[in-house]
Amino acid sequence: MSVDARLAELGITLPDVAAPVASYVPAVRSGSSVYTAGQLPFVGGSLPATGKVGEGDGLVSPEVAADLARTCALNALAAVRSVVGSLDDVARVVKVTGFVASDPSFTGQPGVVNGASTVLGEIFGDAGVHARSAVGVAVLPLDAPVEVELIVELVS
Known part of the structure; x- marks a missing residue:
């Protein structure tokens, strides 16, 4: 099954590539690898939530943050697609790095980044x-x- 067919089956539409917010490009191909810049959870050009992740008033909940990490992963896939043309050219996801702006008492970063990991597994098996x-x-x-x-x- 093509990646586009799998995305459709999951009800996922990849966004347009997010415009860089500084002096860089969203993704770079080097040989058989693609490296993305860090992708923020932009939806329609804006951030749906801001602030630190943690438990309590005024903080972004871990559940909301995990959904935002999912959005980041989809934005990263859009960046990959922008340099290779088709996600069918992806042989495997090698590495995910997730950064979580954390309240000092918050230690659940792995659970937040699971939002990205889970969707990548759903898409690519x-x-x-x-x-x-x-x-x-x-x-x-x-x-x-x-x-x-x-x-x-990428596939050879």
Whole structure:
């Protein structure tokens, strides 16, 4: 099954590539790999939530943050597609790095980044199983709660 057919089956429409917010490109191909820039959870050009992730008033809940990480992963796939033309050229997702703007007491970064990992597995099956880092940070660009970057391997 093609990746586009799988996306349709899952009811997922990839967004347009998010415009860079600084001096970089969304993705770069090097040999048989594509490296994405960190992708924020832009939806229609804006962030649906901002702030730190944690439990309590004024914080982004871990559940909302996991959904935002999913959005980041879809934005990253759009960036991959922009440099390779078709996601059918992806042999496997090699590495996911997720950054979570965390309240100092929050230690659930892996659960947040699962939002990205889960959707990649749903889309690519076994080829979506990847190595991963989930890192808590003090702040992210534009006060985003989460940022995700991918490394994918392309078919030869």
